[in-house]
Amino acid sequence: xxxxxxxxxxxxxxxxxxxxxxxxxxxxxxxxxxxxxxxxxxxxxxxxxxxxxxxxxxxxxxxxxxxxxxxxxxxxxxxxxxxxxxxxxxxxxxxxxxxxxxxxxxxxxxxxxxxxxxxxxxxxxxxxxxxxxxxxxxxxxxxxxxxxxxxxxxxxxxxxxxxxxxxxxxxxxxxxxxxxxxxxxxxxxxxxxxxxxxxxxxxxxxxxxxxxxxxxxxxxxxxxxxxxxxxxxxxxxxxxxxxxxxxxxxxxxxxxxxxxxxxxxxxxxxxxxxxxxxxxxxxxxxxxxxxxxxxxxxxxxxxxxxxxxxxxxxxxxxxxxxxxxxxxxxxxxxxxxxxxxxxxxxxxxxxxxxxxxxxxxxxxxxxxxxxxxxxxxxxxxxxxxxxxxxxxxxxxxxxxxxxxxxxxxxxxxxxxxxxxxxxxxxxxxxxxxxxxxxxxxxxxxxxxxxxxxxxxxxxxxxxxxxxxxxxxxxxxxxxxxxxxxxxxxxxxxxxxxxxxxxxxxxxxxxxxxxxxxxxxxxxxxxxxxxxxxxxxxxxxxxxxxxxxxxxxxxxxxxxxxxxxxxxxxxxxxxxxxxxxxxxxxxxxxxxxxxxxxxxxxxxxxxxxxxxxxxxxxxxxxxxxxxxxxxxxxxxxxxxxxxxxxxxxxxxxxxxxxxxxxxxxxxxxxxxxxxxxxxxxxxxxxxxxxxxxxxxxxxxxxxxxxxxxxxxxxxxxxxxxxxxxxxxxxxxxxxxxxxxxxxxxxxxxxxxxxxxxxxxxxxxxxxx
Amino acid sequence: xxxxxxxxxxxxxxxxxxxxxxxxxxxxxxxxxxxxxxxxxxxxxxxxxxxxxxxxxxxxxxxxxxxxxxxxxxxxxxxxxxxxxxxxxxxxxxxxxxxxxxxxxxxxxxxxxxxxxxxxxxxxxxxxxxxxxxxxxxxxxxxxxxxxxxxxxxxxxx
Ligand code: FES
Ligand code: FES
Numbered sequence: 036x037x038x039x040x041x042x043x044x045x046x047x048x049x050x051x052x053x054x055x056x057x058x059x060x061x062x063x064x065x066x067x068x069x070x071x072x073x074x075x076x077x078x079x080x081x082x083x084x085x086x087x088x089x090x091x092x093x094x095x096x097x098x099x100x101x102x103x104x105x106x107x108x109x110x111x112x113x114x115x116x117x118x119x120x121x122x123x124x125x126x127x128x129x130x131x132x133x134x135x136x137x138x139x140x141x142x143x144x145x146x147x148x149x150x151x152x153x154x155x156x157x158x159x160x161x162x163x164x165x166x167x168x169x170x171x172x173x174x175x176x177x178x179x180x181x182x183x184x185x186x187x188x189x190x191x192x193x194x195x196x197x198x199x200x201x202x203x204x205x206x207x208x209x210x211x212x213x214x215x216x217x218x219x220x221x222x223x224x225x226x227x228x229x230x231x232x233x234x235x236x237x238x239x240x241x242x243x244x245x246x247x248x249x250x251x252x253x254x255x256x257x258x259x260x261x262x263x264x265x266x267x268x269x270x271x272x273x274x275x276x277x278x279x280x281x282x283x284x285x286x287x288x289x290x291x292x293x294x295x296x297x298x299x300x301x302x303x304x305x306x307x308x309x310x311x312x313x314x315x316x317x318x319x320x321x322x323x324x325x326x327x328x329x330x331x332x333x334x335x336x337x338x339x340x341x342x343x344x345x346x347x348x349x350x351x352x353x354x355x356x357x358x359x360x361x362x363x364x365x366x367x368x369x370x371x372x373x374x375x376x377x378x379x380x381x382x383x384x385x386x387x388x389x390x391x392x393x394x395x396x397x398x399x400x401x402x403x404x405x406x407x408x409x410x411x412x413x414x415x416x417x418x419x420x421x422x423x424x425x426x427x428x429x430x431x432x433x434x435x436x437x438x439x440x441x442x443x444x445x446x447x448x449x450x451x452x453x454x455x456x457x458x459x460x461x462x463x464x465x466x467x468x469x470x471x472x473x474x475x476x477x478x479x480x481x482x483x484x485x486x487x488x489x490x491x492x493x494x495x496x497x498x499x500x501x502x503x504x505x506x507x508x509x510x511x512x513x514x515x516x517x518x519x520x521x522x523x524x525x526x527x528x529x530x531x532x533x534x535x536x537x538x539x540x541x542x543x544x545x546x547x548x549x550x551x552x553x554x555x556x557x558x559x560x561x562x563x564x565x566x567x568x569x570x571x572x573x574x575x576x577x578x579x580x581x582x583x584x585x586x587x588x589x590x591x592x593x594x595x596x597x598x599x600x601x602x603x604x605x606x607x608x609x610x611x612x613x614x615x616x617x618x619x620x621x622x623x624x625x626x627x628x629x630x631x632x633x634x635x636x637x638x639x640x641x642x643x644x645x646x647x648x649x650x651x652x653x654x655x656x657x658x659x660x661x662x663x664x665x666x667x668x669x670x671x672x673x674x675x676x677x678x679x680x681x682x683x684x685x686x687x688x689x690x691x692x693x694x695x696x697x698x699x700x701x702x703x704x705x706x707x708x709x710x711x712x713x714x715x716x717x718x719x720x721x722x723x724x725x726x727x728x729x730x731x732x733x734x735x736x737x738x739x740x741x742x743x744x745x746x747x748x749x750x751x752x753x754x755x756x757x758x759x760x761x762x763x764x765x766x767x768x769x770x771x772x773x774x775x776x777x778x779x780x781x782x783x784x785x786x787x788x789x790x791x792x793x794x795x796x797x798x799x800x801x802x
Numbered sequence: 803x804x805x806x807x808x809x810x811x812x813x814x815x816x817x818x819x820x821x822x823x824x825x826x827x828x829x830x831x832x833x834x835x836x837x838x839x840x841x842x843x844x845x846x847x848x849x850x851x852x853x854x855x856x857x858x859x860x861x862x863x864x865x866x867x868x869x870x871x872x873x874x875x876x877x878x879x880x881x882x883x884x885x886x887x888x889x890x891x892x893x894x895x896x897x898x899x900x901x902x903x904x905x906x907x908x909x910x911x912x913x914x915x916x917x918x919x920x921x922x923x924x925x926x927x928x929x930x931x932x933x934x935x936x937x938x939x940x941x942x943x944x945x946x947x948x949x950x951x952x953x954x955x956x957x958x959x960x
Contacts, residue, residue, distance in 0.1 A: 049897050056905025057893040057912060059839020059879035066838035147822075225940055226843045226851055226906040276841070276906030277940050309844040515904025515941055688900040688946075695943030696903070723848035723938065731934040731944045 039683070042595065043528040044751045047688035050520045051535070052274065052513070061274045064230035064246045065306045072232070073102050073142040075295050075305040076149035077288075078156045079314070080131040080138050083165035083384040083716025084180065087129055087138065087158065094155035095141055100148035103299035104156070106139045110294055114256045115351045116249075116284035116389075118486045122181060122351035123387075125260055125290035131160065132180055132349035133384050134716035135314040137287055142295040142303045165716045169323075169346045169381035180349065180382040189382040191347050192355045194642050196362050198434040199373030204338035208329030212410050213340075215325045216402040217782040219709045220346070222318040223391055224728045227276020229315060230306035233292040240267045241293060246275040248283040248514050249552035252485075254544045256285040261293055272542030275514040279700070280390035281317050282514065283554045284352055288315070313710060313721035317352060317389030319397065320345040320380070322361070326402040330410055334421040338373040341365055341399060345380040348387035353394065354380045356485070356646060360395020363647025365403070366433035368444045368476040368654055369425040374434060384716045390554060392700065393477055393758040397765065401783075404473035404766030409779060417461065418472050418770070419452050422656075426474070436639040437647050441746040441754070443680035447656035448474060450678035450742055455658035461774060467663050471770025474656040475762025478649035479755035480557030482634045491631035492557070494548040495565035497526065497573050499626045501617050505530060505537050507569075510550030511562035512542040516757055517689045518558045522566050524685055525750060529570035531594035531612060548629065556755035559685065560650050561632045563750035568630025576626060581615040651746050653759035654680040657698070659735075659767040663775045665794060668787030672702055672735040672768060679760060680744045683752030687741060694739045694760040701764025703729045707784050808872040812837065813881025821868040828852045828863035830871070831878060839879035839909045843938070850937030853910035854878050860917035862936075879909035882916065892916055895954035896947070903941035911937045915951045923959045927952070 055061040092104040107128035113121035126137045139156050143149035166172035172189035180189050205211055231245035247253050250270040258265040275282065292305040307315060327340040343361055347354045362376040411421040426448060431439040452458060460470045484492065495509040507526045513519040523537040540546050550562055574594060581599045582589035585608040591601045600609035619626050637648040660674040677694055684690040707727045711719040720726045745752035765783060773779050778793040805820040812835060819834050831837040843851035845864045852863040855877040882890040889897065892915050902908050911934060918925055918933040930951050939947060
């Protein structure tokens with residue numbers, strides 16, 4: 036195990052961008068203004084599914100102040116985050132597939148003029164049947180939303196996986212429980228609406244500033260849709276006001292801003308309204324899940340079967356990837372030897388579902404943790420016992436071939452049970468009050484790029500000189516999670532310098548070397564490894580010079596507190612870091628080194644086998660304590676405990692922030708969040724008044740705990756902490772509700788009406 | 803377009819702006835005065851990202867008619883720091899307690915906290931939660947924000 040005494044890593048340094056944000060001086064895309072910049076607005080379809088017969092923009096173009104109007108025909112190149120399956124257009128092309136889809140866009144000298152111009156655009160539609168429910172969309176005679184899709188009816192993709200002898204294992208099980216679960220249609224509700232500013236210069240080069248999680252994929256997509264070489268496109272990410280996956284694929288405002296800027300010959304800003312954020316969506320897939328688990332007499336899991344129908348909305352997006360994640364997520368954090376997966380993603384005429392914090396995991400986790408809870412209770416066992424018994428060990432290989440190199444999941448369960456007093460409370464609290472336990476895990480990165488490629492997933496360059504100091508260049512993107520801080524802390528630790536001396540240049544496809552983006556909780560491990568390697572190579576160079584100066588072997592040198600010293604004679608043989616840098620540059624020229632991260636390419640011989648592999652995994656266990664008001668049906672999460680294995684926490688305060696943010700977000704989904712859709716496909720609550728997210732008033736008392744953990748193969752022992760912690764929240768709360776009132780909810784959100792109805796039913800059943 | 807001239811004080815300085823009747827204060831601050839610290843998260847009074855102080859009271863600038871700011875004293879997040887640029891204790895507490903992640907809610911949160919602490923120097927946790935209930939934050943889960951407000955309250959009343 037590597038040495039664990041750190042100077043910077045493991046401390047709660049404050050982020051460099053925090054004072055800028057607290058003063059209102061940090062720039063987000065909508066804060067950028069360029070000379071002669073135009074403002075854009077989007078004309079959106081008022082039908083849910085239709086063929087476009089005619090668009091007339093002539094009146095809008097004639098309006099004084101309007102500088103450009105674009106329609107779908109001007110960019111008829113489909114794109115998608117999964118490049119093999121492009122389904123989407125910058126603006127609706129020939130067909131409209133959801134109510135509110137962009138059909139035209141205007142750039143004008145001010146927002147009012149752009150707005151006015153929208154009313155002058157005439158669109159004629161030939162309406163088609165609107166499907167808002169996957170069941171209707173899957174009917175054999177349903178009109179195809181995507182004609183070119185190779186699957187029957189409106190199935191966007193379907194797959195099966197089978198491991199072991201599932202039927203036999205069920206037949207031999209002592210107890211089998213099966214239930215159907217339904218998850219809801221929820222939106223990320225990040226605070227900053229999508230915004231992009233695009234500008235073409237005289238040489239025809241495009242610069243775009245956008246609050247994206249994936250500058251690289253935006254870069255590729257702009258190149259494809261605008262038909263221009265990537266070398267002529269510069270993507271710059273200003274501060275991002277939250278993403279949670281919602282900004283993890285190209286948003287059409289980015290493409291539209293670029294198209295308008297090219298046409299108008301002036302910079303264009305396109306910022307979405309809150310309603311448009313709901314239309315751009317990419318929120319969590321509602322899934323109807325039928326799950327069956329068989330256990331032996333002692334509660335050991337024998338077999339698991341999953342059947343899931345995902346409501347995908349109008350376009351492909353991350354869909355197929357998420358489908359396979361729901362499959363992968365069944366294999367951990369418990370040992371399951373026999374697994375059958377059947378899943379399908381279905382197109383419907385609704386805003387597209389996509390990646391949302393903990394994608395692919397949250398829905399099956401809800402089903403699995405609820406079922407295990409019930410099985411334990413039915414067998415007269417504690418849910419703690421069944422979860423602990425089945426939990427994976429420190430290393431584990433699943434039947435699907437996924438290898439976990441490091442897990443402290445068992446420690447997480449023990450710790451959270453101890454901290455919460457779960458065993459003393461479960462089934463022992465008065466009616467109306469209850470506790471629920473659930474566990475979970477998540478990947479810390481992926482094994483593959485979304486397109487065929489063998490290049491490193493992350494690269495970093497570190498430049499050290501006596502003028503600018505230390506600069507870390509890495510294409511990773513700080514979306515508010517604090518990755519610039521994490522990378523800066525790692526560099527500081529490596530180079531033995533204070534954190535505030537490290538500059539990080541990130542989120543820029545021109546200035547910073549390649550990185551895939553901020554998704555799949557990959558940045559700490561992937562970009563962190565690249566930065567650490569670059570720093571090691573810088574040190575190697577400096578040490579070679581310092582060794583000559585100090586008269587010792589370079590291998591015997593170490594660095595800390597701004598000094599290079601011999602580990603054997605630290606008092607005798609030492610010199611200043613910056614002095615050594617100067618000598619190196621005098622003798623050799625620029626002091627620059629790069630590092631990279633390329634994950635192992637594990638896979639298997641079945642469909643979707645590339646998905647689910649990750650360099651390493653984070654784990655978490657949680658206990659919720661709820662109070663149910665049996666008069667009003669209102670549920671209050673009073674207390675919440677978490678114990679997490681994120682490896683070595685690089686910054687414990689930030690880990691805590693990620694965990695608390697996840698818990699509160701999960702609580703919103705469990706109890707009140709749901710986008711509602713009318714029969715014609717119109718959204719009924721696309722605003723933050725009717726789409727209720729948790730406020731400070733809803734906050735439970737949260738106690739988080741970072742378990743003692745260190746992944747020796749990770750940079751400074753670190754693993755993810757941003758997506759694992761949302762996995763168990765829904766089942767922890769719903770298990771607690773069961774403990775409180777004896778009602779097993781299998782559908783979210785658990786609203787007061789549903790609680791009252793269930794209590795009523797329970798009463799009449801009893802009498 | 804018809805314009806009305808309004809005169810008011812922003813962060814202690816006089817401002818004169820010709821506004822259209824339908825403009826809100828947020829538009830005037832962000833677009834006309836280049837005070838982009840106040841953010842637009844919803845434009846409908848639902849998120850609090852646009853919170854500023856008008857005559858010491860926290861308001862949603864996205865709903866506040868610009869013409870009504872005539873004669874008022876407005877404080878935005880840019881006006882909180884001291885003369886040498888040092889952060890206001892509330893801002894400092896937010897930074898130190900980890901209450902700033904993406905930061906999009908931060909200016910509004912800080913100003914709602916300021917309005918509260920000006921009114922109630924040592925609020926209870928319940929009072930803080932209630933005062934901040936109109937300011938959404940999707941990143942932090944609020945715990946570190948509440949801690950920051952508590953820390954700032956203590957420092958300010960020392
Ligand atoms: S922007 Fe004013 S309350 Fe949301
Ligand atoms: S810090 Fe991102 S919304 Fe509050």
